[in-house]
Amino acid sequence: MTVTSPQGFRAAGITAGLKASGTPDLALVVNDGPEHTAAAVFTSNRVVGAPVMWSRQAVKDGVARAVVLNSGGANVCTGPGGFQDAHATAEKVADELGIGAIDVLVGSTGLIGVRLAADKLLAGVPVAVGALAADDAGGLAAATAIMTTDTVPKTAVRTVETPSGGTFTVGGMAKGAGMLAPALATMLCVITTDASVAAADADAALRAATRVTFDRVDSDGAMSTSDTVVLMASGASNVTPDLDVLTDAVTAICADLARQLVADAEGASHDIAITVTNATTEDAALAVARAVSRSNLVKAAVFGNDPNWGRILSQVGTVPEEVAPFDPAELDVSVNGVLVCKAGGAYEPPEKVDMAAARDVTFTIDLHAGDAEVTLWTNDLTHDYVHENSAYSS
Amino acid sequence: MTVTSPQGFRAAGITAGLKASGTPDLALVVNDGPEHTAAAVFTSNRVVGAPVMWSRQAVKDGVARAVVLNSGGANVCTGPGGFQDAHATAEKVADELGIGAIDVLVGSTGLIGVRLAADKLLAGVPVAVGALAADDAGGLAAATAIMTTDTVPKTAVRTVETPSGGTFTVGGMAKGAGMLAPALATMLCVITTDASVAAADADAALRAATRVTFDRVDSDGAMSTSDTVVLMASGASNVTPDLDVLTDAVTAICADLARQLVADAEGASHDIAITVTNATTEDAALAVARAVSRSNLVKAAVFGNDPNWGRILSQVGTVPEEVAPFDPAELDVSVNGVLVCKAGGAYEPPEKVDMAAARDVTFTIDLHAGDAEVTLWTNDLTHDYVHENSAYSS
Structure with missing residues (x-):
């Protein structure tokens, strides 16, 4: 049903205590491989959060093994201290998983201009790692933990048979209460696939998909300071689809999630x-x-x-x-x-x-x-x- | 207080019956000279009303003797019939005043896509001509007749002493309930002066003034299909101000009226x-x-x-x-x-x-x-x- 539907992925969603409401606020998605291809697209806003600054660098080599995401604070306009918080979060996830911090992407959503409660966030990481699960429950927990004003978690999955007979799966989760949502309507999205994909193809497929889906959901025309869409491929299916087949599958997931964002737009009646x-x-x-x-x-x-x-x-x-x-x-x-x-x-x-x-x-x-x-x-x-x-x- | 404050102008506002409310809906401003210099700026929208199409042509020679304006219908998206209505209105005003139709500008505001009740409009013209007055009452009646959702008529006046000791006056009226107003927030504005002004100077002063006033009042970024600002100069003061003095005076009037539009924005609390x-x-x-x-x-x-x-x-x-x-x-x-x-x-x-x-x-x-x-x-x-x-x- 979600990011854990493709083979090779585990996910978790737990409560670290960042939100006053006490609802889940920390999500983790891990790619167990055998491959760790990754691509990402980010907001075009010139004012960006520390997580975007970090993740832009971390994904440059086309490799990522995990994405850690939090609600309860966007970590935007928080200065060098805020960047340190994002970096420390990636380091903590890397330590717990025994990987390098440069292979951990970070996404945050919530208010601008307020430092995260870094102690709570870092203390939550081992809890999230301990809760990682490869089943639907793990994926749904992650999708729930990134919700802000969303009324429902948003997930999607497609299984695709290639012309040569192989089968691969693409799954995804997203948050964002549409374009008419409160606050800055940050959109965070993680897409996973067990297809075997070259880094350049992952990047091309993701850019082609977002161009005709998320980029065509419009309210006041401004992307938020934190919008992030990540694609991770594990290669666990041993299927290497052609670029156009992969692009179609990723586009279908993005279109599904984009329509869910519109349908959940708070305050909208049409x-x-x-x-x-x-x-x-x-x-x-x-x-x-x-x-x-x-x-x-x-x-x-x-x-x-x-x-x-x-x-x-x-x-x-x-x-x-x-x-x-x-x-x-x-x-x-x-x-x-x-x-x-x-x-x-x-x-x-x-x-x-x-x-x-x-x-x-x-x-x-x-x-x-x-x-x-x-x-x-x-x-x-x-x-x-x-x-x-x-x-x-x- | 208004367009009749400068020497050489008469104005009227009457009820032609275009509005269901039965409030005044037809305004006329006449420049009795001795000069009849005119300039105008119009909406940059590509979809424009018939009055804009007519007036753009009529003002090209830098001369206008009268402006006729109506509320109760914008005469936009009304096809060749709508253009004929605008033309017929100018012709009727010209006949009644004994001038040429090409020297009569037209402005309309109200709903898009609906033909005006041309019979009522044309029947109203002689009534308006009969009501023309050079006093404050005439100017105020005109300012009132162009109101739509405005709660108050908007007028302004400045008397300026030139460095060489002469004195000239600039007056103005405008309608538009700000940028947050219902419908298309059409802005119509007529500015009069008894200065003696060359056509090129009138055009330059008006463009410089609107650029830093009306163009800096912004809501959804879209000019309406009918926005029109007209400047008419009678030369009756026998004073010929330098271009910068004229520009400053016209800018002051435009700034005053623009702030009145903002202050009257319906639905706004700040x-x-x-x-x-x-x-x-x-x-x-x-x-x-x-x-x-x-x-x-x-x-x-x-x-x-x-x-x-x-x-x-x-x-x-x-x-x-x-x-x-x-x-x-x-x-x-x-x-x-x-x-x-x-x-x-x-x-x-x-x-x-x-x-x-x-x-x-x-x-x-x-x-x-x-x-x-x-x-x-x-x-x-x-x-x-x-x-x-x-x-x-x-």
């Missing part, structure tokens, strides 16, 4: 899938979709079950021509399949659109400019969003 | 002034300020009176290095004058910041990278904003 069709390029389609996804006016209208295509068109019009060529007089917009705007003007009556019936809402924006298409997911803007994000303690 | 200091360039400072102003997480925190500098720093970090060079480890952030973040980490305790005491909130972000500075205004994200914008009819 998930919105924005599809831009007939753009000149994929980048052009994505730019238009992002412009629409970032409009509070569009999102508040969806909360009010109002198919307000004028607000959509107004956002489409903010994209510069050099980014996305199109003729404003040719734009079509459908909401939930009803063509409310045709050729830049009113068409089907908005009353025909039923938005109250379901959580899912679809916008389709036809640019009539080319043949590229992109879908981006976001949520509506609700009273609960404002409440969660104004009441959340600093 | 006005936020974001000052970015010590940037390498003005553009770099502005990019950082805009990134912060567009964060729902930052804005919701302000609604909750929470000086959450971590959310501010996270937004600053989203600006690419090629746009705004700075070292994340050197960033300082003050909220209401309290240095809560120094050198990228926690400093003064957030409890020292009192945000509940006043409507105004200030962020000061020191990039330690150069000597450029910019201030941008925005508002907080509140329950009332969501309510207004989800309940507003499509």
Whole structure:
């Protein structure tokens, strides 16, 4: 069901005492091999947490044997002391497992600007190592320990038969209460596979997968200071899939987890899938979709079950021509399949659109400019969003 | 007090019946000369209303004798019929005043995608012409007739003595319930002056003024489909100010009106002034300020009176290095004058910041990278904003 489904992995989730709530807050995922290939993608934010600084260096050689993750504190803007905390955590995990610290990646989520309770964190590491298990329970415990405002743990698994008859498995876990979540909506994700994968292929597959999944879940357009997605491959299946087969499998796991993030977005009452069709390029389609996804006016209208295509068109019009060529007089917009705007003007009556019936809402924006298409997911803007994000303690 | 304060102008505001509410909805401002210099800036949105299409052409020669404005409908996405409505309105005003239609600018605000009740609009024009008055009452009536969700009419006036001893006056009116307003927050503004101004100087002064005023009021970063700022100069004072004197006066009027827009932002409980200091360039400072102003997480925190500098720093970090060079480890952030973040980490305790005491909130972000500075205004994200914008009819 999760990161322990592929052969060669053990996981644990325990309570180290970092969270005031007393819920699990320390997760560990260990790759027992025989191979220890790893790749990772990180936030593009220039302000990053100490764990990101550490892990960027640690994964450079394409090798990792363990990932340690904590909730209850992001360890961001914590200065040299915070970096030391991240380093000490990796060292402690390495000591307990008899490996090198440079093969231990670190991920943290929680408030910015506050030092972690390093004593509790370090004391928790041996407990987590002692709890490591290769079964579903171990994987689920790890997925639970990285939750912050998530209401459910998020896991996924796919078993893939290769054209040559071999079978390998990909598993994953993620945290993040969607783009409309409180605080900084840090996204942490660990993906495991028992396929045998070269480091360059792991990196290529992971980058290709995140580009069309996590990168197409958008709220205010800003990645957090801590976003981290790690892929570890154990080679325990003795199957070496082609890059495209591996990429498809990793993409499926990322897409599954990304949709779970959207579905768990706190404060949201609608998930919105924005599809831009007939753009000149994929980048052009994505730019238009992002412009629409970032409009509070569009999102508040969806909360009010109002198919307000004028607000959509107004956002489409903010994209510069050099980014996305199109003729404003040719734009079509459908909401939930009803063509409310045709050729830049009113068409089907908005009353025909039923938005109250379901959580899912679809916008389709036809640019009539080319043949590229992109879908981006976001949520509506609700009273609960404002409440969660104004009441959340600093 | 308003557009009729400078010599040479008359104005009127009447009820044509475009609004269901029955409140005034048609405004007219006439420049009686002796000169009829005009300049205008329009929305940068690629989807624009018919009035913008018309007025862009009409002002190209640097001459305008009248501006007719209506609330109760934006005349956007209304096709060739909508353009005809805008044209017919200009023609009607021209007929009534005995001037050419090409010297009449048009501005409209209200819902997108719905044709105006052209019969009511055209029937209202002679009534407005009959009501034209050169006194304060005429100017105030015009300022009132362009209101939509505004709670108060917005007007401003400055009288300036030139170094050579002459005196000229600049007046203005604007509508727009700030950036957090319902619907598309169209901003319409008419500025009048009795200075004698060459067309090129009018254009230069207006562009310089809007760049540092209206362009620095930001919400979701999108200009509406109808934003229009018009400057008309009558020359009736016989004073020809230097360009910098004129620019300063027009900038003062625009700044005054821009602050009134922010103060009237519906649904907002705090006005936020974001000052970015010590940037390498003005553009770099502005990019950082805009990134912060567009964060729902930052804005919701302000609604909750929470000086959450971590959310501010996270937004600053989203600006690419090629746009705004700075070292994340050197960033300082003050909220209401309290240095809560120094050198990228926690400093003064957030409890020292009192945000509940006043409507105004200030962020000061020191990039330690150069000597450029910019201030941008925005508002907080509140329950009332969501309510207004989800309940507003499509």
